[in-house]
Amino acid sequence: MRETGRFAPSPTGPLHAGSLVAALASWLDVRARGPQARWLIRIEDADTERCLPGMGEHMLRQLADCHLLPDETPVWQTQRTALYDAALQRLQALGLAYPCGCSRKDIDTALARLGHRHERHGERVYPGTCRDGLHGKPARAWRFATEKFESAQPGELRWTDRRLGEQRQNVSREVGDFVLRRADGPWAYQLAVVVDDAEQGVTDVVRGEDLADNTARQILLQRALGLPTPSYLHTPLVRGADGDKLSKQNGATPIDTATPEAAFAALRTAARVLGLGPATAASCAAALAGWVPEWHALYNSRP
Ligand code: GLU
Numbered sequence: 113m114r115e116t117g118r119f120a121p122s123p124t125g126p127l128h129a130g131s132l133v134a135a136l137a138s139w140l141d142v143r144a145r146g147p148q149a150r151w152l153i154r155i156e157d158a159d160t161e162r163c164l165p166g167m168g169e170h171m172l173r174q175l176a177d178c179h180l181l182p183d184e185t186p187v188w189q190t191q192r193t194a195l196y197d198a199a200l201q202r203l204q205a206l207g208l209a210y211p212c213g214c215s216r217k218d219i220d221t222a223l224a225r226l227g228h229r230h231e232r233h234g235e236r237v238y239p240g241t242c243r244d245g246l247h248g249k250p251a252r253a254w255r256f257a258t259e260k261f262e263s264a265q266p267g268e269l270r271w272t273d274r275r276l277g278e279q280r281q282n283v284s285r286e287v288g289d290f291v292l293r294r295a296d297g298p299w300a301y302q303l304a305v306v307v308d309d310a311e312q313g314v315t316d317v318v319r320g321e322d323l324a325d326n327t328a329r330q331i332l333l334q335r336a337l338g339l340p341t342p343s344y345l346h347t348p349l350v351r352g353a354d355g356d357k358l359s360k361q362n363g364a365t366p367i368d369t370a371t372p373e374a375a376f377a378a379l380r381t382a383a384r385v386l387g388l389g390p391a392t393a394a395s396c397a398a399a400l401a402g403w404v405p406e407w408h409a410l411y412n413s414r415p
Contacts, residue, residue: 113313113315114148114149114150114313114315115142115145115146115148115149115150115315115316116142116149116150116151116152116312116313116314116315116316117138117139117141117142117149117150117151117152117314117315117316117317117318118138118151118152118153118154118309118312118314118317119134119135119138119139119151119152119153119154119175119180120153120154120155120156120305120308120319121134121135121153121155121156121171122155122156122157122159122162122163123155123156123157123163123164123167123168123170123171124162124163124164124167125164125167125364125366126167126170126171126174126366126367127171127174127175127366127367128350128364128365128366128367129350129364129365129367129378129381129382129385130320130349130350130364131320132178132367132378132379132381132382133320133347133348133349133350133382133385133386134318134319134320134347135175135178135180135382136178136180136379136382136383136386136403137318137345137347137386137407138151138318138319139151139180139400140386140400140403140404140407141316141318141345141407141411141412142316143400143404143407144404144405144407144408144411144412145316145412150183150184151182151183152182152183152184152186152187152312152314153172153175153182153186153187154186154187154188154189154308154312155168155171155172155186155187155188155189156189156301156304156305157188157189157190158189158190158193158196158298158299158300158301158304159298159299159300159301160190160297160298161298168186168188172186173369174366174367174369177369177370177372177375178369178375178378178379178396179375179396179397179400180400187308187312189299189304189308192304192307192308192311193299195307195308195311196293196299196303196304196307199303199306199307199337200254200292200293200303202337203256203292203336203337204254206336207257207260208256208257208260208261208336209254209255209256209257209292210242210243210254210255210257210289211242211246211251211253211254211255211295212238212241212242212246212251212252212253212254212255212289212291213242213246213247213249213250213251213252214238214241214242214249214252215252216236218241219236219238219239219241220236222239222241223236223237223239226239236288237285237286237287237288238255238288238289238290239288240259240288240289242255243257243259243260243289250295251295252294252295252296253291253292253293253294253295254291254292254293254295255289255290255291255292256289256290256291256292256302256329256332256333256336257289258283258284258287258288258289258290258332259284259288259289261332261335261336262282262283262284262332265335267282268280268281268282269281269282269283269328269331269332271327271328271331271341271344272344273324273327273344273345273346274343274344274345274411275345275346275347275348275411276321276324276346279324279327279328280328281325281328283328283329283332287328287329290302290329301326302326302329302330302333303333305326305330306330306333306334306337306339307337307339309330309342310334310337310339310340314342315342315343316342316343316345317342317343317344317345318344318345318346318347319346319347320346320347320349321346321347321348321349322349323346324344324346327344327346345411347385347386348385348386348387350385352364372395372396375396376391376395376396376399379391379396379399379400380399383399383403386407386410387410388403388406388407388410389406391403
């Protein structure tokens with residue numbers, strides 16, 4: 113299969129220093145594999161409520177300003193919903209997706225009754241209330257039957273990250289039956305990303321470390337749908353002044369790509385986060401070419 117990487121930003125705000133690191137890393141990873149490899153851009157606008165109008169186009173311009181140009185026309189998740197529908201139907205047919213009528217409050221009440229104080233990154237582990245039916249409530253979401261699927265392959269799910277090494281997660285215990293689609297429309301990231309990566313032939317996922325925790329869920333969905341699992345590499349995060357991951361709250365200002373000099377400065381900052389040397393070249397294009405062998409030596413040369 114043709115080696116394929118991708119950058120898959122959500123158009124919720126302009127690119128910031130952290131997202132440029134993921135874009136640069138995924139681009140370098142593809143280029144280090146040789147001229148036959150493909151670098152794709154996918155605008156992840158499936159969760160329509162969080163997306164801003166015109167932001168996808170703006171991000172594509174920012175990437176082009178940095179000379180990060182895709183090998184094919186970018187795709188937009190909102191134009192691919194038939195694919196997600198087909199995947200959900202397949203999971204339903206396999207008995208691995210079920211409707212859930214619980215509100216957040218219902219979930220809190222059920223967890224309190226069980227004596228659990230389950231909180232994980234501010235998210236509750238779903239207690240499985242609707243696994244055996246909606247109990248007369250209207251459906252609010254479709255959930256993946258994690259426990260049912262995992263019981264066929266017990267134990268922790270293990271996977272190896274190319275930078276972070278061996279990872280493990282018991283998805284039913286640590287995450288629970290996660291949402292695939294909300295009843296009011298939007299597709300969940302987990303389902304859309306798995307369907308898209310497989311449909312686009314993505315062999316190598318390179319993205320920010322904040323997303324590493326989603327990987328076990330995505331591997332479970334790949335297995336349930338009979339799809340291949342790509343390799344994963346999660347890049348170092350850019351930290352804000354408070355030491356936390358960069359976000360709008362702690363100063364993730366948009367990168368400035370208004371002039372070639374500004375775009376080059378933004379790229380050099382991203383390269384430093386990835387452990388690449390200071391570029392001696394005078395332009396984005398020349399610096400990018402120079403970083404390719406460095407990236408290869410750092411991340412692609414391992415057996
Ligand atoms: N759309 C996700 C984000 O911007 C990234 C998805 C991925 O790379 O898997 O956080």
